[in-house]
Structures are given as C-alpha cells and as structure tokens.
Amino acid sequence: MATVAGGKVVIFGAGGPVGAATITALKEHYTLRCTDAVALDQIVAEERRQSVTAPLPELLDAPHERTVVDVTSYDQVRAACEGMDAAINLTVLRHVLDKAFAVNTVGAYNVAKAAADAGLRRLIHTGPFHTRMGHHADHWLDHQVPDDVPLHPGDDLYALSKYLGGHITRVFAEERGLEVLTFLFCGFRPRQITPVKGGGVGPFTVSWEDSGESFLYGLRAGDMPSPYEVFFIAADTPDRKYRVDKARRLLGWQAKDTFEALYRRPAG
Amino acid sequence: MKLAITGADQPMGALLCQRLAAHHEVIPVGAAVDPGEDGVDAASYCHANLNLPPAAAAAIRGTDMIVHAQPHDPAPASGTGAEGELLERISRGTYVLLQAAMAAHVGRLILISQMRLFQDIPEQYIVTETWQPRPRPEAASLAPFMAELVCREIARTGRIEVVNLRMGTLGAADGTSGDDAVAAVQRALVLEMSEGYHWQEQHVVSGGRFLPQGA
Numbered sequence: 266m267a268t269v270a271g272g273k274v275v276i277f278g279a280g281g282p283v284g285a286a287t288i289t290a291l292k293e294h295y296t297l298r299c300t301d302a303v304a305l306d307q308i309v310a311e312e313r314r315q316s317v318t319a320p321l322p323e324l325l326d327a328p329h330e331r332t333v334v335d336v337t338s339y340d341q342v343r344a345a346c347e348g349m350d351a352a353i354n355l356t357v358l359r360h361v362l363d364k365a366f367a368v369n370t371v372g373a374y375n376v377a378k379a380a381a382d383a384g385l386r387r388l389i390h391t392g393p394f395h396t397r398m399g400h401h402a403d404h405w406l407d408h409q410v411p412d413d414v415p416l417h418p419g420d421d422l423y424a425l426s427k428y429l430g431g432h433i434t435r436v437f438a439e440e441r442g443l444e445v446l447t448f449l450f451c452g453f454r455p456r457q458i459t460p461v462k463g464g465g466v467g468p469f470t471v472s473w474e475d476s477g478e479s480f481l482y483g484l485r486a487g488d489m490p491s492p493y494e495v496f497f498i499a500a501d502t503p504d505r506k507y508r509v510d511k512a513r514r515l516l517g518w519q520a521k522d523t524f525e526a527l528y529r530r531p532a533g
Numbered sequence: 534m535k536l537a538i539t540g541a542d543q544p545m546g547a548l549l550c551q552r553l554a555a556h557h558e559v560i561p562v563g564a565a566v567d568p569g570e571d572g573v574d575a576a577s578y579c580h581a582n583l584n585l586p587p588a589a590a591a592a593i594r595g596t597d598m599i600v601h602a603q604p605h606d607p608a609p610a611s612g613t614g615a616e617g618e619l620l621e622r623i624s625r626g627t628y629v630l631l632q633a634a635m636a637a638h639v640g641r642l643i644l645i646s647q648m649r650l651f652q653d654i655p656e657q658y659i660v661t662e663t664w665q666p667r668p669r670p671e672a673a674s675l676a677p678f679m680a681e682l683v684c685r686e687i688a689r690t691g692r693i694e695v696v697n698l699r700m701g702t703l704g705a706a707d708g709t710s711g712d713d714a715v716a717a718v719q720r721a722l723v724l725e726m727s728e729g730y731h732w733q734e735q736h737v738v739s740g741g742r743f744l745p746q747g748a
Binding site: 337339362365366370371374375377381400417419420422425426428429432433 | 613620669670675678692
C-alpha cells in the first residue's frame with residue numbers, strides 16, 4: 266500500500282511558492298523535512314518572492330526540519346531521503362542553460378533514484394504543462410485535453426528539460442517499484458481576487474492554496490492503477506480546455522478556488 | 534557533403550569519421566582533447582564541449598549535416614556525480630547541438646542511438662521501430678534515450694529533420710557491423726522523409742535477436 270497517511274515527508278524545492286503552500290497544507294499532518302538549494306531562512310529574510318503575490322515558506326519549528334539540499338548532488342538527495350516515508354519534488358530551474366538540465370533532468374534522476382534506494386513509498390514529482398508551445402504539435406488548438414496526453418515541449422529549454430525529468434521518473438516507477446504521481450501545473454494566482462489583479466482567468470490555473478492542498482490528497486490517496494500516474498492540477502473552468510477529473514477520481518482532490526467571479530458577468 | 538561527426542573519440546564515431554571521409558568532407562568532433570581512436574584525422578579533429586553553445590556552433594560551422602554519434606557510446610564519467618554528469622552531457626549536449634544546427638540552418642541531424650534500449654523486452658517478441666524504448670533506471674541506459682527524446686521533440690517543431698539510427702555494439706555478433714553502420718548513415722544522408730514528418734527511426738543490426746524478420 267503506497268498510501269502515506271502520516272509520517273515523514275521530504276520536500277525538495279520547499280522555498281518556492283508551491284513549496285510554501287505545500288508546507289502550509291501538510292504541516293499539521295506530517296513531519297516535514299523542508300529542503301531547498303537556498304536556506305529557507307535566507308529566502309524569508311530576503312523576501313525572495315517569485316512574484317508580488319507569491320507566498321513565502323513558513324519556518325517551522327521541530328520536529329519539522331529545514332536544510333539546504335542541492336538536487337544536482339545525489340549524495341545530498343539520498344541523505345535527505347533517509348528515514349522518510351514519501352518525497353515531493355518541486356525543484357525547477359526555468360531559463361538558464363547552465364542549470365536547467367542539471368536541476369530539471371539530473372535532479373529528477375537523483376530524487377527518483379534516492380527515493381527508490383531509500384525505499385520510500387510514494388514520490389510526487391512535478392512539472393509544467395505548457396499550454397502554448399508555438400508549434401503545430403502542441404495541444405493549444407484542442408479541447409478536453411486529458412492528463413495523460415503526451416507532452417510536446419518543442420525546443421523550449423524549461424519545458425524540454427522538465428519533460429526529460431518526467432520520463433526518467435516514469436522509468437524509475439516502472440522498473441524500481443516506486444509509486445510516482447506527477448502533478449502538472451501551468452498558471453498560479455492567489456486565492457484572493459483583488460481589483461488590481463482582475464481581468465479574467467486563463468485555462469489551467471490554480472490558486473497557490475489549492476496547489477498546496479493537492480499534495481495532501483496525493484499523499485493520502487489509495488493505490489494507483491499504474492506505478493506512474495499524471496495529474497493536471499488546475500481549477501475546473503467551463504472553457505473545457507483541460508480535463509481535471511482524474512485528480513477528483515483518483516486523489517479525491519478538486520480545486521476549491523474556481524475564480525468564477527473572473528469569468529461570470531456581474532448580475533444585473 | 535561536409536559532415537560534423539560527434540563522438541569521434543569513441544569507437545562508433547571514430548569508425549564513421551574514418552569510413553565516411555572517403556566520400557565526404559568530415560569534421561571529427563570529440564569531447565577528449567585528442568581523438569585517441571585509430572583512423573581519425575588528428576589535423577581536422579575538433580575538441581569541443583557540446584554543452585557550451587559557442588563550442589557547438591564552432592564545431593558545426595559550415596557543415597551540411599551532422600552525425601551525432603556521441604550518444605551511442607559516450608565516454609564514461611567517473612567519480613562522485615558521474616551518473617549525473619553523463620546524463621547532463623548527453624541531454625544538454627544534444628539540445629545545444631540541435632540549437633546550433635538550427636541557428637546555422639543545417640537541415641538534418643543523424644542520431645546514432647542504442648539498440649540496448651530494448652534489451653529487457655522478452656526475446657519472444659519481434660521488436661520494431663514502432664516499439665517504445667525501455668531504458669533501465671540507470672544513467673548509462675537512460676542517456677541515449679534522453680538524446681532520442683530531445684531530438685524527436687525538437688524535430689516535431691519542423692525546424693530540422695532527424696533520422697534516428699539505433700545500432701548495437703559495434704562488431705559484436707548480435708550488434709552492428711562496421712559495414713552496416715556506415716551504409717546506414719550513407720542512406721540516412723539522402724533519405725527522403727516520409728509524409729512530412731521530420732523524425733524517422735531505423736534499427737541497424739547485423740545479427741542476433743533484433744535482426745529484422747526475413748533479413
């Protein structure tokens with residue numbers, strides 16, 4: 266049984282906004298080992314926000330832990346997995362050639378290998394779903410695109426290097442008995458809809474808060490139909506561009522924030 | 534035709550450099566400072582770290598096509614971080630090479646990948662090019678698969694053609710002979726891509742379980 270209803274969870278990339286939301290969602294249910302390439306204390310002290318509305322991570326007291334881990338180092342990743350029940354990989358580096366493959370591809374290899382070597386029950390891997398790649402093989406023209414659709418990253422550095430990491434993680438799931446859930450994200454926005462933000466909501470958007478809660482459902486979910494399952498993590502919007510029912514069926518999760526005020530005409 | 538051939542410091546790349554030089558102008562490209570393999574023209578040898586865009590651009594300057602043999606038998610890494618180094622060298626190096634090729638308007642890249650990607654499929658099956666590769670969860674097995682994925686997805690954009698030739702161990706009884714390897718690359722240089730696709734793949738084996746039926 267790969268369900269992780271309690272115990273210890275290591276988070277890689279905990280210093281980013283999804284990491285911050287995940288810490289908030291999991292802290293009362295698991296003992297967390299929060300890791301990032303930069304010390305979380307430094308991220309908070311320097312207010313290193315990804316964007317103006319992006320959350321910063323909470324600095325949790327013991328028994329939670331926080332430590333610096335560079336996912337490009339297998340030894341560091343393996344040590345961070347020691348004694349854990351599950352791992353969540355939120356690491357990403359988007360547009361810098363010198364680090365993109367190291368973090369997004371090699372980092373995925375190190376995390377999957379360490380999770381398998383350490384006997385973890387479940388790994389939640391993450392990546393982007395790019396809605397518009399600017400070539401004819403992307404899925405921008407389609408509707409009701411399902412979670413399991415093959416990604417076509419084109420030559421985009423970020424999309425391609427993460428795509429490779431996803432395939433590596435799939436191979437570990439299929440060959441090493443590690444159960445992997447891959448959560449795909451696209452757009453994020455805060456739960457609170459402010460007048461300044463306004464202006465509609467694009468397809469494939471989720472609130473920071475809902476993104477964090479999706480990991481709670483991912484850890485607690487029952488056995489999956491196959492060792493590697495991919496989920497769109499997004500609000501269910503009436504444009505019918507992307508199907509988000511798989512997360513509801515297999516994880517029991519759906520976004521609470523649907524941003525209806527942004528696509529419904531005001532009454533009267 | 535002027536060809537840049539990567540992996541010139543390893544057996545497959547060196548063989549292709551040596552044999553194709555009889556018909557083409559060949560630029561041997563390798564990661565090692567010296568070619569190290571017999572038959573590679575040291576004078577034209579280009580030492581290049583393909584992870585670096587300027588080095589990749591310089592290595593392919595003026596070429597008509599590229600034969601990317603490095604993923605077939607990449608130089609092994611050693612020490613701490615060797616697996617990660619290998620994966621990054623092949624995935625990032627292939628990406629950078631393709632970016633350089635597209636910027637230079639090179640029309641086609643021929644990738645030399647590995648038949649080992651199918652070694653764990655039960656022997657009773659007849660494996661063809663339409664089968665999904667099944668790499669092992671090890672860096673050495675994943676590396677050529679990474680090269681394939683990078684090439685396939687970039688080819689899908691329509692900006693460059695890629696012919697993927699999967700070959701076995703050079704000269705092994707169940708691998709690929711030198712003659713077959715050279716002939717396959719020669720054919721790939723002039724291959725007409727089918728039905729508008731920019732990605733095509735072929736298995737090039739001379740014996741053993743992966744030999745095509747009726748061959």
